[in-house]
Amino acid sequence: MRTVVVGGGVIGLATAWRAAREGVSVTVIDPAPGSKASHASAGLLPAINDQLYDQPELLRLCLASRELYPSFVEELEEFAPAGFRRDGVLDAAFDEESLPILDRQLAFQKSIGVRTERLTAEECAKLQPAFAPVVGGLLSPDDGAIDPRVLDAALITAIEALGGSVVRRGATRIEDHTVVLDTGDKVPFDRLVLAAGCWTHQIEGLPAGAIPEIRPVKGQILRLRSDVPLLNVTARAISKGKSLYLAPRLDGELVVGATYEERGYDETVTAEGTGSLLRRAAEVIPEVGALRFAEITAGLRPASPDDLPVMGPTTVPDVYLASGHFRMGVQLAPVTAVAMAAYLTDTVPHAATAPFTPLRFS
Amino acid sequence: MRTVVVGGGVIGLATAWRAAREGVSVTVIDPAPGSKASHASAGLLPAINDQLYDQPELLRLCLASRELYPSFVEELEEFAPAGFRRDGVLDAAFDEESLPILDRQLAFQKSIGVRTERLTAEECAKLQPAFAPVVGGLLSPDDGAIDPRVLDAALITAIEALGGSVVRRGATRIEDHTVVLDTGDKVPFDRLVLAAGCWTHQIEGLPAGAIPEIRPVKGQILRLRSDVPLLNVTARAISKGKSLYLAPRLDGELVVGATYEERGYDETVTAEGTGSLLRRAAEVIPEVGALRFAEITAGLRPASPDDLPVMGPTTVPDVYLASGHFRMGVQLAPVTAVAMAAYLTDTVPHAATAPFTPLRFS
Numbered sequence: 229m230r231t232v233v234v235g236g237g238v239i240g241l242a243t244a245w246r247a248a249r250e251g252v253s254v255t256v257i258d259p260a261p262g263s264k265a266s267h268a269s270a271g272l273l274p275a276i277n278d279q280l281y282d283q284p285e286l287l288r289l290c291l292a293s294r295e296l297y298p299s300f301v302e303e304l305e306e307f308a309p310a311g312f313r314r315d316g317v318l319d320a321a322f323d324e325e326s327l328p329i330l331d332r333q334l335a336f337q338k339s340i341g342v343r344t345e346r347l348t349a350e351e352c353a354k355l356q357p358a359f360a361p362v363v364g365g366l367l368s369p370d371d372g373a374i375d376p377r378v379l380d381a382a383l384i385t386a387i388e389a390l391g392g393s394v395v396r397r398g399a400t401r402i403e404d405h406t407v408v409l410d411t412g413d414k415v416p417f418d419r420l421v422l423a424a425g426c427w428t429h430q431i432e433g434l435p436a437g438a439i440p441e442i443r444p445v446k447g448q449i450l451r452l453r454s455d456v457p458l459l460n461v462t463a464r465a466i467s468k469g470k471s472l473y474l475a476p477r478l479d480g481e482l483v484v485g486a487t488y489e490e491r492g493y494d495e496t497v498t499a500e501g502t503g504s505l506l507r508r509a510a511e512v513i514p515e516v517g518a519l520r521f522a523e524i525t526a527g528l529r530p531a532s533p534d535d536l537p538v539m540g541p542t543t544v545p546d547v548y549l550a551s552g553h554f555r556m557g558v559q560l561a562p563v564t565a566v567a568m569a570a571y572l573t574d575t576v577p578h579a580a581t582a583p584f585t586p587l588r589f590s
Numbered sequence: 591m592r593t594v595v596v597g598g599g600v601i602g603l604a605t606a607w608r609a610a611r612e613g614v615s616v617t618v619i620d621p622a623p624g625s626k627a628s629h630a631s632a633g634l635l636p637a638i639n640d641q642l643y644d645q646p647e648l649l650r651l652c653l654a655s656r657e658l659y660p661s662f663v664e665e666l667e668e669f670a671p672a673g674f675r676r677d678g679v680l681d682a683a684f685d686e687e688s689l690p691i692l693d694r695q696l697a698f699q700k701s702i703g704v705r706t707e708r709l710t711a712e713e714c715a716k717l718q719p720a721f722a723p724v725v726g727g728l729l730s731p732d733d734g735a736i737d738p739r740v741l742d743a744a745l746i747t748a749i750e751a752l753g754g755s756v757v758r759r760g761a762t763r764i765e766d767h768t769v770v771l772d773t774g775d776k777v778p779f780d781r782l783v784l785a786a787g788c789w790t791h792q793i794e795g796l797p798a799g800a801i802p803e804i805r806p807v808k809g810q811i812l813r814l815r816s817d818v819p820l821l822n823v824t825a826r827a828i829s830k831g832k833s834l835y836l837a838p839r840l841d842g843e844l845v846v847g848a849t850y851e852e853r854g855y856d857e858t859v860t861a862e863g864t865g866s867l868l869r870r871a872a873e874v875i876p877e878v879g880a881l882r883f884a885e886i887t888a889g890l891r892p893a894s895p896d897d898l899p900v901m902g903p904t905t906v907p908d909v910y911l912a913s914g915h916f917r918m919g920v921q922l923a924p925v926t927a928v929a930m931a932a933y934l935t936d937t938v939p940h941a942a943t944a945p946f947t948p949l950r951f952s
Contacts, residue, residue: 452861499814500879503868506861517862521886 229253231572232407232417234399234431235424236261238269238376238557239550241383242565243421245304247572248390255415256387257407258424259398262380265425268449268527270475270483271376271558272462273297274317275342275368276333285583286536290556291340292580293563294371300562301374307386311378313478315461317371320352320362322467322512329466330366343370358458358513359465373462373475376558399424401432405546408433419572423550425530425557426493438544440589442551444493444528448501449485450509452519458482465512472508482519484509488555497524529554533589539564540571540585548572549586591615593934594769594779596761596793597786598623600631600738600919601912603745604927605783607666609934610752617777618749619769620786621760624742627787630811630889632837632845633738633920634824635659636679637704637730638695647945648898652918653702654942655925656733662924663736669748673740675840677823679733682714682724684829684874691828692728705732720820720875721827735824735837738920761786763794767908770795781934784904785912787892787919788855800906802951804913806855806890810863811847812871814881820844827874834870844881846871850917859886891916895951901926902933902947910934911948 229252233244236258244254275294280287301312321327330346337344345367347355352365384394398410406414422428426444459476466472475483484505502524509516532538532552537560539550550568553560567577591614595606598620606616637656642649663674683689692708699706707729709717714727746756760772768776784790788806821838828834837845849863864886871878894900894914899922901912912930915922929939 497883498879499868499871499881499883502883503865503872503879506865506868509861510865517860517865519861521859521861521864524883 229418229572230255230416231419231421232257232415233421233423234407235422235428236394237264237423237425238266238380238383238561239553239564240421240423241380241387242561243423243550243568244392245383245386245390246565246569248387248392249303250569250573252569252572254387254392256392256394257397257399257409257415258394259396259410261384261394261396262377265527265529266376266380266557268447268525269376269558270449270473270485271374271379272317272464272473272475273371273373273559274464275337275371281336287340288580289537289563289584290559292578293560296562296566304382304386307389308382309378310382311375311477312372313374313462314370314372316367316369317373318347318352318356318365318367318461318463320356320359320365320463320465322360322362322465324363326466326469327364329469330364334366337368342368344368356460356463358515360512360514374558375477379558399431402547403433417546419546419548421548421550421568421572425551426528428530428549428551434544434547437590438542438547439549440533440538440552440586442530442532445531445554446489446491446494446526446528447486447555448489448497448505448524448526449483450502450505451523451525452482452484452509452516453522454480454482454519456480458513458515458519467511472512474509481522493528495526495528497526501526530557537564537584538586539567539581540577540587542586543590591780591934592617592778593781593783594619594777595783595785596769597784597790598756599626599785599787600628600742600745600923601915601926602783602785603742603749604923605785605912605930606754607745607748607752608927608931610749610754611665612931612935614931614934616749616754618754618756619759619761619771619777620756621758621772623746623756623758624739627889627891628738628742628919630809630887631738631920632811632835632847633673633736633741634679634826634835634837635733635735635921636826637699637733643698649702650942651899651925651946652921654940655922658924658928666744666748669751670744671740672744673737673839674734675736675824676732676734678729678731679735680709680714680718680727680729680823680825682718682721682727682825682827684722684724684827686725688828688831689726691831692726696728699730704730706730718822718825720877722874722876736920737839741920761793764909765795779908781908781910783910783912783930783934787913788890790892790911790913796906796909799952800904800909801911802895802900802914802948804892804894807893807916808851808853808856808888808890809848809917810851810859810867810886810888811845812864812867813885813887814844814846814871814878815884816842816844816881818842820875820877820881829873834874836871843884855890857888857890859888863888891919899926899946900948901929901943902939902949904948905952
């Protein structure tokens with residue numbers, strides 16, 4: 229069974245790796261693997277986010293992926309380091325009006341069995357001394373973050389080590405069980421996975437409506453650097469009810485994100501995007517100004533018509549879809565990859581993935 | 591007469607070009623010509639700045655260079671475009687407290703014969719519609735700016751076209767009328783010009799005290815981009831008594847600068863430097879947020895012990911110096927280059943350069 233995966237972002241690569249691990253012969257096609265949304269992503273892995281309070285099926289999917297993450301990383305690290313840290317996520321409130329957000333989150337996390345500790349202002353200051361004064365916090369000690377750039381590189385290494393291949397070309401159309409490359413060459417497949425983020429529905433040669441439109445939601449994200457990490461743990465800084473993602477890496481990189489902008493396929497980084505992230509970072513980390521400015525990047529998150537992930541078989545025989553993960557691609561990579569590998573080996577996918585079938589748009 | 595110029599910034603390159611033009615055989619030595627202070631510089635060419643009110647000799651030097659600029663550019667453009675624009679510099683005051691700065695500047699410019707027009711708020715808005723409301727302005731129609739990156743590239747082209755050469759290596763020491771490169775190779779000279787900015791005094795092999803210490807003054811500078819230029823003319827935006835340099839290029843680049851920081855040889859760009867330039871730009875140009883973030887760069891301005899330029903023969907026979915131009919290297923390149931070429935051809939240099947002899951530090 230020759231399986232071709234179109235799209236070398238975190239979803240396509242993770243799917244290919246898990247399939248290769250099950251003995252499937254895989255080829256990933258991407259002009260520049262790991263260079264788009266997952267290259268921009270901060271890679272935060274919090275247990276929950278706002279979207280999950282009233283989306284029980286999505287919550288179940290997220291918790292399944294969270295459950296899978298440690299073993300997924302452990303198995304991947306047989307090939308290469310994955311950049312995973314699971315030393316806690318701190319949610320810190322910087323004003324009184326943001327405290328109810330913590331209260332709600334604490335109650336919710338407890339109700340679903342996620343270990344969570346309420347921290348006083350003093351405890352927050354002790355854990356994260358670089359923060360401006362906070363009014364209170366939550367620590368979720370079993371959560372953390374992953375560096376998506378390290379993760380993507382590890383996945384490529386693992387795919388190739390298992391005999392799979394990564395073809396660094398663009399895919400233009402599907403034709404008679406082949407993927408036609410931008411060179412004109414054709415790559416034959418028995419099964420095809422489309423995982424090209426917000427470019428997924430642009431591939432030609434499939435019946436109209438077979439693939440839902442996956443729209444781009446732009447995110448600008450900032451990377452600063454210091455010789456020694458300024459923050460000790462992954463955090464979300466909440467002020468005026470809004471949350472800023474802060475992902476410190478052990479090598480001194482600090483990722484600050486992100487904006488949400490509906491601007492079509494525009495991938496430009498702007499003065500406003502850069503300035504607003506710098507300003508918000510400076511509000512919560514007084515010394516952040518001394519850090520080196522390393523990078524401002526824009527990524528396009530892939531959002532399906534109902535903003536929920538799409539994974540599984542389509543109406544077209546032998547054509548599968550894994551996309552639409554919006555802001556949770558890195559978080560949902562393990563559960564998506566394991567489910568897709570199940571489809572590709574004709575076994576039963578994780579039950580949590582069933583509601584996310586592409587067939588809901590047909 | 592073999593002349594070697596150590597340092598391929600705007601001062602070294604301009605000196606080499608003018609010398610080559612007079613028939614001198616020149617070699618410029620620089621590991622990366624045009625990559626340091628002049629690469630960062632905005633290239634504003636205003637008639638005057640604050641420093642000139644009480645520095646009559648420096649004023650005379652600046653006015654001499656301003657006088658030379660059009661013919662300097664015209665002659666250089668026989669080889670390549672120089673990126674010069676002389677369509678006016680607008681000084682705009684954004685608050686009442688900054689108006690006296692304009693009054694003083696107007697009176698001063700008139701007293702020295704620099705054409706200057708007082709503009710009302712309405713006239714400023716008409717000239718530069720992208721500006722936030724201003725309270726008043728000055729237009730100096732005979733002034734402008736140059737793109738230092740284009741200028742440096744043109745100078746290299748001109749030097750090579752005239753038979754000179756640019757050796758892309760580091761110079762480590764002076765030894766028996768040769769410059770010893772980092773490869774160990776030696777480049778012989780009859781006369782030597784040291785023009786290596788804040789690295790000038792670090793070259794070894796000269797008697798102690800022959801070269802004054804040239805200290806680095808860091809400047810961070812921002813480059814934004816749009817398809818169509820947002821600003822029509824070069825400007826200084828004055829608010830709360832402080833001036834922000836704005837150099838729009840015809841290709842849509844907008845250079846915003848700069849910070850002044852005494853931090854030794856630290857060339858890092860910081861979150862604070864980037865954030866403050868973005869914030870100040872947004873205060874005076876409301877739509878600036880939509881521009882693409884192109885670049886944040888740091889340059890090290892070379893400052894002599896008295897913060898004034900240094901040019902001419904040193905106490906060491908056949909060794910000349912051209913450095914210490916601080917924030918006016920691009921502005922003073924023509925007068926410096928013409929004076930240095932005069933020294934190198936045993937003719938009389940421009941009288942305005944006499945006070946800037948290196949011998950004042952001996």
